[in-house]
Amino acid sequence: MATARLALSYGQAFVAPERHRQRSSMSVRLPEEGEPKGACALISDSASGHALAKQAGDLSVRGFLNDYYATPAHWTIKASAQRVMRALNAWCHGMTRQMEDGSYVSSLSTVVFKDRCAHLFHVGDTLVFRLRGAEFEQLSRDHVTDLGGYRYPARALGMDVAIDIDYSEWPLKQGDIFLFTTQGVRGTLMPSDYVRLIREDASDLDAACERLAEAASSRARERGYGSDPFCFQLVRVDELPDAASDAPSRLYGDLPIPPEFAVGDQIDGLV
Numbered sequence: 001m002a003t004a005r006l007a008l009s010y011g012q013a014f015v016a017p018e019r020h021r022q023r024s025s026m027s028v029r030l031p032e033e034g035e036p037k038g039a040c041a042l043i044s045d046s047a048s049g050h051a052l053a054k055q056a057g058d059l060s061v062r063g064f065l066n067d068y069y070a071t072p073a074h075w076t077i078k079a080s081a082q083r084v085m086r087a088l089n090a091w092c093h094g095m096t097r098q099m100e101d102g103s104y105v106s107s108l109s110t111v112v113f114k115d116r117c118a119h120l121f122h123v124g125d126t127l128v129f130r131l132r133g134a135e136f137e138q139l140s141r142d143h144v145t146d147l148g149g150y151r152y153p154a155r156a157l158g159m160d161v162a163i164d165i166d167y168s169e170w171p172l173k174q175g176d177i178f179l180f181t182t183q184g185v186r187g188t189l190m191p192s193d194y195v196r197l198i199r200e201d202a203s204d205l206d207a208a209c210e211r212l213a214e215a216a217s218s219r220a221r222e223r224g225y226g227s228d229p230f231c232f233q234l235v236r237v238d239e240l241p242d243a244a245s246d247a248p249s250r251l252y253g254d255l256p257i258p259p260e261f262a263v264g265d266q267i268d269g270l271v
Helices: 053-068 077-097 191-199 205-222 248-252
Strands: 007-015 024-029 039-046 106-114 117-123 127-132 135-138 144-147 150-153 166-171 177-181 230-239
Touching: 007 024, 007 205, 024 053, 024 230, 039 053, 039 177, 039 230, 053 077, 053 106, 077 106, 077 117, 106 127, 106 177, 106 230, 127 191, 135 191, 177 191, 191 205, 205 230
Parallel strands: none
Antiparallel strands: 007 230, 024 039, 039 106, 106 117, 117 166, 127 135, 127 177, 144 150, 177 230
């Protein structure tokens, strides 16, 4: 029987010029022990400069958290998150079609932490990185297109009737730190900057986020990038549960996991 539990800690920071309209939203939910849906950290960023931009981001975050934890306990994490994101997409798309100005188009990156695994669900241009030791790696893909020297989301909630959601899964290690931020940070901090600023005092994640936001803002001013807001969210894996003796990886080894099936597909000669 497992004796340890998954323990996470997190920090957040947001820096924006005075009177600047905030477009992003972020949140972490650490449920009670035994919650079948795990813990969740997410960030959203609206593609619009309209006054409703912040509302779109907030609704994406709150809507995901409320609906995800309301899904049936027997649904898998993947099924729960993807169904909720598709429902959010349909709602955002419907609201956008009713608007003459602005939109409810929003990027959304969500990481669900359950047992000894992290599950990423991502659409748009929000960014998720992982710091493991000295290795700083981007986990999300940029769904962007370049137009006239500017980068715009090529895929996001509310952009189209259907939505293609990136999904990936990684094993967790104690001490892993996940960073959530937005596209505005591009061109400001280098990977070595992230590692240095986080490791400077990783015991206080709020302070680490403040250092990141202040450094990115300062670098942007130096390079004449304008006055974009910067937001950072860090989630650290403090403790992992014991590996269950009946985990599929122990029962079946490293057998490949088949892809999602369509009608008519076969496996081992069976339809």
